[in-house]
Amino acid sequence: MTSEQIETALDRIRPYLRSDGGNVELLEVAGNSVKIKLVGACHGCPGSMMTLRHGIERILREEFPDLEEVIAEF
Numbered sequence: 916m917t918s919e920q921i922e923t924a925l926d927r928i929r930p931y932l933r934s935d936g937g938n939v940e941l942l943e944v945a946g947n948s949v950k951i952k953l954v955g956a957c958h959g960c961p962g963s964m965m966t967l968r969h970g971i972e973r974i975l976r977e978e979f980p981d982l983e984e985v986i987a988e989f
Contacts, residue, residue: 916979918944924978925951928970932957939971947983949975958989 921941932938937957943950951971957963972985 916944916947916949916982920978921949921975924975925971927974931970932966935960937966942988947979947981948986949982949984950986950988952988963987963989 918941921944925939925941929938932955935956937953937955937960939957940952940954941949942952952958953960953963953967957966960966967985967987971987975985976982
């Protein structure tokens with residue numbers, strides 16, 4: 916799992932995030948863990964945990980079944 920592969924997977928959810936004024940940045944890929952940061956309107960949004968778990972993490976786990984964790988920086 917490379918940074919480029921993760922970015923491609925994140926591109927699947929970015930239009931949804933951008934439509935609400937937010938976005939996601941990839942900070943790091945370390946082994947089977949991914950560290951991201953929610954930015955824009957997503958940063959501090961009450962629904963950000965739902966977006967993280969039911970959107971971003973779900974898409975990443977579909978693409979990368981060996982993914983162990985998604986760490987979010989808010």
